[in-house]
Amino acid sequence: MELSKRYDPKPVETKWYKFWEDNGFFRADAKSSKPSFCIVIPPPNITGSLHTGHALNNTLQDILIRWKKMQGYEVLWLPGTDHASIGTHVQIEKALAKEGKTRFDLGREEFLRYAWDWKNKFGNRIVEQLKRLGCACDWSRLRFTMDEMLSRAVREAFVRYYEKGLIYRGSYIVNFCPRCKTAISDLEVKHKEADGNLWYIKYPLTEPCGDKRAITVATTRPETMLGDTAVAVHPDDERYKACIGKMVVLPLVNRLIPIVAIDLVDKNFGTGAVKVTPAHDPVDFEIATRKKLEMVKVINEDGRMTDKVPKQYQGLTREDCRKAVIEDLKAQGLLEKIEPYRISITHCERCDTIVEPLVSLQWFLKMKDLAQPAIKVVEEGKIQFIPERWTKVYLDWMYNVKDWCISRQLWWGHRIPVFYCNDCQEVMVTRTDPKSCRRCQSTNIRQDEDILDTWFSSALWPFSTLGWPDQTDDLKKFYPTDVLSTAPEIIFLWVARMIFSGLEFVGDIPFRQVYIHSIILNEQGERMSRSKGIGVDPLEIIEKYSADALRYTLTYLESQSQSYRLREQKFEIGRNFANKIWNAARLVLPYLKNSGKSQSETQSSVLDPIDYWILVKYNQLIDLIQENLAKFNFSYVASSLYRFFWHDFCDWYLEFIKPRMKAKDPKAIFTLKEIFSGFLRLLHPIMPFITEELWQTFQFSQSSIMLESLPKPILTDERDFTKVERLKDIIVAVRNIRTEMRVEITQKVPLLINCPDKILQEFIFTQKNLIFELAKVSSLNLAPHPPEHSSVSILNGLEVYVPLVGIIDIEKERRRIGQEIEEIKQELTRINDRLADKNFLQNAKPAIVEKEKERKNSFTERLNRLKELYKTI
């Protein structure tokens, strides 16, 4: 079989993915007796398409899965998608907006039909994209958060929480998005700084208090004054002590409101007096709760003023109302001053609308008792975060976690399973929909309108996907799962919630290790964003460079840092690597294809030093990969494979053995086969396609490389390793001289090597054909003393001389040698200083001291030789 000169990944990648899938290689067996290894995929949103973050995260998971499978585990990578309640709403509503419609024009039923259609049409797009990436997911277990089975889990969880008294309903201040028309959690908003003002407004006192006739408050949101129900000052603030308990007249509204004292007020900010708008500010809400103040809701869910404000403001938007209020205050002379001020404005993460904090009736999950065990398992190391620094991030949030607002005023999602009797107001929370009121038997009942936060179902993902609440075989075999790999931004939203949910419902941790991968930035250091059109598109990269190249480059760059910058050019690393492997395969294919089976026989005989040299490197590689993959050092693993294959195996080993290979030396063939097949298996988790293609081409086994086990180290001889390292030094020295002296390749130049080590000398002599092969220098002699006129190159104590047979510029050579002498002198000074240091001799490890002495000797010898040489020219 002939291989083309360049690797063409396209047909290869489609062919083998289909082969793996058709043969059921991705499918897990819950009845297997092998130990299990399970990863549940962070379910991508049905609205999404593959971006670089997905590409990275799923590549890493795939590497772990394929690796563990080759290690002999029964692996399950469980895939699925998330209904992404609010995300999907925003997408669909955008589409509706183009037709001039809102979701309210369609109504709940119609909207849900529309959404399901949408899901059926586009929801699996990302699944197809994951296949192109090569992901070894068990597609027979594909899940969706709104599947019947998972919805049952959601309902079960809600009911259990409720029955335990952990779920309650109440009016509290929440972030409300006027566009999405729903409450959103603190984690779903983002803060943006902007230029704003600090407005100083005078609130007249009903009676003078000391020398004061009015209290001035400072605010960034003047329109909210219409909902003020108090003015607060710090209890220790001398300026206002006399005023505490007095009343002021709320301007424009003419409501009498009290002056209260509370330690939440910062004496040093503004005037030290703060207006209190309990219905629209979280701190004010707290003040009002503690001081039992009235709450007046002046802004509605749509961002407009309510009927609780004077007529002229009713129905105005927040922005228009602000202008009007300012005008009116000015007219009344109550606006004391305006200062420019940087303010932080809260936006809806999904649609970027400015969020309004307001009081509304919502469902909450009590967090205190749930958090305790979730803290404990992480503190005790039962769940481990990698990199470790994220542990603290998780714990800090968990220590201060607040109750979770789980209700959303949306339609796409799991409807809250709470039913009300319209006749007797009985509240029912049940596992199946009730037909009638359990108390008065009335059939006039209704379900709560709200749905659950999308993360409520995500929190159950590691076990709902395995069949919980049933005790399925899957759940028994694969729970707790092993690794969760995800992005840092969802540690609170998702990871934390999976942990307490798993402990609560299954009674065990959901996973043992959490790997938090890097954030990929574009060339300018900005976050990649498809909507902004910045960054690279992984599908385009697969198209242009191949999935293997995409995977390799992403893995190569993944080094547990917070983030890294990526540009398209980087994928050349992966593409070129694949091509290099391909071409090495082309070279060795004819010799390995029908190499016979007398391996055990060959193995027992003594191999060539060169073979032992590469085997030492190979053994190191096997160990290092094992060790570092267990520590999630992806970059290290990828780069060691690269270095080994390209720079050890191709650059040196293949070049060394070309003559032996062509002569079909069985020792060379044996080593070659061992290394090449082993390397393919080591690389397979990262570059599954090309490795499978070559595995099949070489017919290393009857089946897929996926089903093979990882290679084991081979017995080798370490002494030969050092010899070959020395030989390499010589060759490099020769090449060096050749380039510098501009010796033509065809030109025959006598070469002399001074080598003090007798054994090495002999060895080099036996290998002189190799030097010929590589350095293209035609004759080699070992010389005890250098000839008078010669160029020298020295590496690691070996000296290589090329006699100056009129091929170089003598002056230039003098300068070069002079320079080298200077450098050596400097280094010798440093070494001597160190060796003269008593403390160093006392404290340093003996090996270090020995090394230092050796260095001194070799440098001194070298210096003397160079000095002599310098004189002779």
Added chain:
RNA sequence: GGGCGGUUAGCUCAGUUGGUUAGAGCGUCGGUCUCACAUACCGAAGGUCACAAGUUCAACUCUUGUACCGCCCACCA
């Protein structure tokens, strides 16, 4: 305001327990179409490891502080 990262060659980044002369890829320069690969091969140039102090015989590596860049969190009216 608090916490966490980062600062190493022109660029993007490694640097595994403190110990020879700090590495890679890309880019640059010079030389090669050498019978696997020009998506390649050979060679070279290029770094006072952000700054300061400390610990140590020895610091890119450990401690403290400073500066700048970035991320996250927070009740910055």
